[in-house]
Amino acid sequence: MENMEYIDDYFKGSPTDLQKQQFERRIINDNVFAEEVAFYISANRVVKEQLLMDKKQRFREIYEQHKVVPITKQPVKKIWRYMVAASVIAAVVLSTWFLLGENTSPQQLADRYIQQNFQTLSVTMGSKDSLQYILNLVNSGKLSEALTRLETLAQIDPSNKNATKYAGIVSLRLNQYDKALTYFSMLASDTSLYSNHGKFYEAVTLLKRNKTGDVEEAKKKLQEVVENEQEGKEEAIKWLKKLD
Amino acid sequence: MTFDNPTIISADEELIRSLQQNNAFKRKAEEELFNRHAYFIKEGMSKYSLPQEEAFDAYSDTILQSIDNITRGLFEKRSSLKTYLFRIFSNKCVDLIRKKTTIKGSVHQTSSISDMLLMIADSAKTVIQQLVEKTDLDILKNKMHELSESCRQLLAMFADGYNDKEIAITMEYKTPEVVKTSRLRCLDKLRQLYINKKD
Numbered sequence: 001m002e003n004m005e006y007i008d009d010y011f012k013g014s015p016t017d018l019q020k021q022q023f024e025r026r027i028i029n030d031n032v033f034a035e036e037v038a039f040y041i042s043a044n045r046v047v048k049e050q051l052l053m054d055k056k057q058r059f060r061e062i063y064e065q066h067k068v069v070p071i072t073k074q075p076v077k078k079i080w081r082y083m084v085a086a087s088v089i090a091a092v093v094l095s096t097w098f099l100l101g102e103n104t105s106p107q108q109l110a111d112r113y114i115q116q117n118f119q120t121l122s123v124t125m126g127s128k129d130s131l132q133y134i135l136n137l138v139n140s141g142k143l144s145e146a147l148t149r150l151e152t153l154a155q156i157d158p159s160n161k162n163a164t165k166y167a168g169i170v171s172l173r174l175n176q177y178d179k180a181l182t183y184f185s186m187l188a189s190d191t192s193l194y195s196n197h198g199k200f201y202e203a204v205t206l207l208k209r210n211k212t213g214d215v216e217e218a219k220k221k222l223q224e225v226v227e228n229e230q231e232g233k234e235e236a237i238k239w240l241k242k243l244d
Numbered sequence: 245m246t247f248d249n250p251t252i253i254s255a256d257e258e259l260i261r262s263l264q265q266n267n268a269f270k271r272k273a274e275e276e277l278f279n280r281h282a283y284f285i286k287e288g289m290s291k292y293s294l295p296q297e298e299a300f301d302a303y304s305d306t307i308l309q310s311i312d313n314i315t316r317g318l319f320e321k322r323s324s325l326k327t328y329l330f331r332i333f334s335n336k337c338v339d340l341i342r343k344k345t346t347i348k349g350s351v352h353q354t355s356s357i358s359d360m361l362l363m364i365a366d367s368a369k370t371v372i373q374q375l376v377e378k379t380d381l382d383i384l385k386n387k388m389h390e391l392s393e394s395c396r397q398l399l400a401m402f403a404d405g406y407n408d409k410e411i412a413i414t415m416e417y418k419t420p421e422v423v424k425t426s427r428l429r430c431l432d433k434l435r436q437l438y439i440n441k442k443d
Binding site (some may be wrong): 005034037 | 415
């Protein structure tokens with residue numbers, strides 16, 4: 001440990017000529033010391049290589065998130081099949097809309113959204129990131145443990161907005177609405193994100209909580225989502241119609 | 245791809261400053277640098293006829309090399325950041341075409357080893373070089389994963405150019421001295437793991 005500190009100080013600082021000579025003499029005359037110097041250099045190399053690989057993986061995830069899948073042209077002959085299928089689906093959706101839509105309560109809207117979008121959180125294959133480990137916890141139902149880890153992660157690395165987002169989602173699933181609103185509000189205020197569901201998730205949480213004034217507040221948030229063309233806009237338009 | 249959304253850091257100067265400051269915003273600045281010129285990947289595909297995967301590799305290696313250069317003050321601002329990046333990117337694309345040695349996940353070689361060796365005079369340097377070459381890097385990599393997460397993070401931040409004071413602030417340690425002691429303990433533990441496995 002003493003040698004390691006000496007080696008560390010040497011490489012971190014700006015050694016004088018005398019210090020350099022002393023250091024080099026020890027390398028030549030002391031095999032154990034020379035091995036420690038070599039280990040220090042090798043360890044730094046391995047750590048740095050791992051660091052660069054992690055950064056590259058992070059870039060890959062960002063790139064994958066923003067990649068637009070090219071639309072392949074369908075042969076004209078097959079289009080009619082899709083049109084028929086689309087018509088049937090549209091008919092079913094419209095019937096459901098007229099039969100059930102108007103009776104949907106704010107909480108039901110939120111419940112349905114949570115069920116469809118927050119039940120299973122997507123995990124990027126092959127990633128060793130601690131966030132991925134936490135999302136696996138969420139998907140296996142260990143919500144409280146996942147929330148604790150997410151909160152720690154968000155605290156250690158405030159720039160990790162995914163940690164903030166998932167902390168909000170897991171809080172919502174645990175019915176900890178105030179906490180969820182805090183996280184989603186932090187997310188919503190971050191203007192650097194390309195894809196920011198913060199405001200829309202705030203609205204979902206308010207609808208789910210459904211305390212006095214919550215629905216009105218949620219409507220305001222949804223309106224802002226629509227006006228600012230934020231993530232969740234399409235859902236927000238539909239919900240605003242239903243909530244009116 | 246659409247990478248033209250609003251960003252927190254708009255000018256090159258601000259971005260460079262953020263990359264040079266070792267704090268919580270560095271990660272965001274790195275991502276911002278990556279995103280800002282991500283359209284290069286498409287250019288790599290069209291101009292150099294590279295498959296998307298190889299164009300991505302060339303681009304991400306470009307960004308990693310640039311971050312390293314900027315952090316170490318080697319970017320002299322003689323051109324715009326975009327021009328600087330594109331020059332590195334073009335060279336990497338051309339290298340890929342020439343050599344046809346695209347290894348997935350490969351990263352540019354770090355200069356930290358040569359930097360450290362430069363601090364040692366020739367006679368002693370040879371001794372160290374020989375010992376470094378004997379080191380089994382695969383075992384060392386595996387052993388690194390046996391360290392605790394906080395140890396790995398400490399070592400990673402140090403390798404990323406953070407000094408002990410900056411690590412103390414970012415990871416909320418009481419003092420830089422505590423960081424240094426913990427970091428050296430981690431290094432010592434890694435050495436013990438490596439020696440035991442090797443024996």
